[in-house]
Amino acid sequence: MTQRNPILVRTTWAACLLGSLALVAIASGAETDADPVEPVRVVPDAASAAQAFISLLDEDARGKTLYALADEERFDWHFVPRTRNGLPLRDMTGEQRSAAYDLLQSALSSQGYLKASAVIELERILGLLEGRPERRDPENYYVTIFGEPSTDEPWAWRFEGHHVSFNFASPSGQLTVTGPAFLGANPARVPSGPKAGWRPLGREEDLARALVLSFTADQREQATIAAEAPSDIVTGNDRRARLDAFEGLPADAMTEAQRAILYDIVHEYVGNTTTDFEWMMRIQTEIPASDIYFAWAGPTEPGAGHYYRIHAPVFLIEYDNTQNDANHVHSVWRDLENDFGGDALARHYEESDHH
Incomplete structure (x- = not known):
């Protein structure tokens, strides 16, 4: 039997979501009293935004930006500083x-946009901390469109660009697939200057540490x-995360309070x-708690190198903070079925008569 997740009785994420959706609706000119589920279907907005962007490009810029949907470039993602294909800012x-x-x-979402x-902005700060501002370019981020x-x-x-990789696929007008979705932070905590103490990805670390510290000795040993x-x-920039x-510790071996932190x-x-x-909604109604595993590696003390992941049959989260004396975060969300459009894109082709 599928175990009901405690998130059913938690409303904080839903309240934040509805606030974000209201902002999206207002920004797009939608009626604010519309069904709150509808704004999640972002393909029309994304498509019109992409069309508007393309309309501003000259021939040379279009040549850098536009690729065929079937081009292998679509799968050449990474999160290190390097030259990329696409049009840089x-x-x-x-x-x-x-x-x-x-x-x-x-x-x-508004949260995701602020994090990105x-x-x-950390690129600029890192350049100053390294004494090599010319090496870190906050404008070295690329837009690439396929199809x-x-x-x-x-x-x-x-x-x-460096420490940001958002990959979106729109198999049809009713579905937008996200993944891989990578965010990193170097420094994870800004050590000095006007933004000293700033931690753009701090909640990802703090929530996971709170969870592992809540475990009993037996739970922590298993996790x-x-x-x-x-x-x-561990999965790096693999095309397909495996x-x-x-x-680690399955969610059904946690207390209700611990599962709440996990979610x-x-x-x-x-x-x-x-x-x-x-x-x-999918997690709370379809994925049994017994199928969601939390794993931790390294010490639990703040400032020590650590790693965690949350792994279920359909998704994977990885987080690592070991480099630069544990002040350099890499984190990623992988959709194990639909990264780069995956199964959703394949189904669209199978079900569409004109393909």
């Missing part, structure tokens, strides 16, 4: 850049998969995009 006019931000906002903006943006035909797009944390997220086995962690990740309502 630094090569955009002010009007084009504004349209690029509109496109990003069409698919991210903060991670980009023709449409409300009823499949297409995809990506926003990516701990290694005494030392790995040097990075782990050999489910490890708060999950929502901290899925809450970055406008698909969070569907995901949290």
